[in-house]
Amino acid sequence: MAFDRLIEKIAELQNPTVAGLDPRLEFIPAFIREKAFARYGKTPDGAAAAILEFNKGIIDALCPVVPAVKPQCAFYEMYGWQGMKALHDTIAYAKAKGMFVITDGKRNDIGSTMAAYAAAHLGKTDVGGEKFEAFGADALTVNGYLGSDGVTPLLSVCRERGRGIFILVKTSNPSSDELQNRPFKGGETLYEAMGRFCEEWGKSLPGKHGYSGVGAVVGATWPDQLRELRRALPRTFFLVPGYGAQGGTADDAAPAFDKNGLGAVVNASRSILCAWQKRGAPQEDYAKCAREEAVRMRGEIMKRLGEIRLETV
């Protein structure tokens, strides 16, 4: 239930990180792209085939050491429905390899429309009595600007199917302060209010390791806010973007964790997917380089945490 499976996987692998699968075509080695283009042309089908093969190589290389992957919807949607098929197939492949899958969709709407997104990404869709998983992730990122009407439709699906959501609280980008950091009358900022809602919404999805099924996205680029939110939101698991390419370091991410080294999963996308390019390695070594970078990142973070200990509450 909730994020229990993610937390157990993190403890098992002693690795609180997630690899972002943002497979822009320019990140993909030419030998993969060209094979796909030769078969399908320079078409959405060609792009989708290249993305899927690239992702499979990354997943094969990472699954023994990294607990989770986070495909970013935008990079699949931009290749049309063919890209969305690659998203589906990527999720299915990662799950078959035992990885926890967080779909980064930042979806938001209200009532029955939000229930449709819940079905799309975390639940099952009914077609004339037959049920199938449209995309089938374990967790979904969500934007909470619309309030409880946008979140409660997800909670019942999460409860039934043991899924989780991560609500945007304090995002990693520079302009996140334009609205998120502004204090309301009384002093609470918008991101603090959103965090408080996460803690509240999470009460209906308790997990056995102390964290609920309603997590929060808090950027590694804001270590002070991470520290403060970790204290204020004891039951809220954090998804921490902004590590690596966006400038966040292992020191910056460290305040996201509790005394047992739990409570957060740190995302890196480009630094892992493009490790082969950064090192000037042969393109055929892209997956090996991704794994080496993931192992290096784990080492960097685990140096701060020491050991990750599971406490069942």
Place this chain on the structure above:
Amino acid sequence: MAFDRLIEKIAELQNPTVAGLDPRLEFIPAFIREKAFARYGKTPDGAAAAILEFNKGIIDALCPVVPAVKPQCAFYEMYGWQGMKALHDTIAYAKAKGMFVITDGKRNDIGSTMAAYAAAHLGKTDVGGEKFEAFGADALTVNGYLGSDGVTPLLSVCRERGRGIFILVKTSNPSSDELQNRPFKGGETLYEAMGRFCEEWGKSLPGKHGYSGVGAVVGATWPDQLRELRRALPRTFFLVPGYGAQGGTADDAAPAFDKNGLGAVVNASRSILCAWQKRGAPQEDYAKCAREEAVRMRGEIMKRLGEIRLETV
């Protein structure tokens, strides 16, 4: 540019409304569903085929009287990539019939990820030098919680391709007051701040009828806020949901318009799509009933507005 084409279409048809295409299977007449299931089974392909045929019937019936359609992504995404293909084909069909298409995706992210969403829905995607439209809408709804980093990547695509965006400002749902109505220090509420940003972001996308390419979503369920925002945001075009099934009336929506009867487009989804069910009409008459309901809605709103007059600024 901006919303000029939408505004001109509204003036031409003297109809400031948009039909929401939220094609849940239970809204679709049995004869369409059964034909699709007979051919493709009770599968995502079957659902997608039924949705597309239903939408085409609705579009054929509405295009002489309604200027725009607004497909809601969630109801396509829930049928997987097959549903997304139906979304693509629906958009292409509506555009071929001359309708303005607003994709209701409430997408949000930052930097190059938001640029990927911009390419997906409003721009073109590059595959090895070949360019194609992934979904190809005229406008997209956007959630602005992440600040300018989440909006500026859209502005350049809107400028290049004559597209527009609608930012969520004051949403139609009851719990929109949980965060959106809270006053910051100094007294400005969150929704007022978001509205002010729309006006600001819109400066870079001026239109020839006085409205920029950055619009705002403001619910018909909040007539006082509509009136106040119409005054405060003279260049911001409004997309007004909440009419009909959510309880908003023509009187409630009236404050969204300026003295020329411009400045807003009012959405109705269920009341149009399900008109045949509500009237107990034969299922074969679903498109005719949808058109009659759209004409009735136009009459109801135009009674308040009198005439819609174009003023070129």
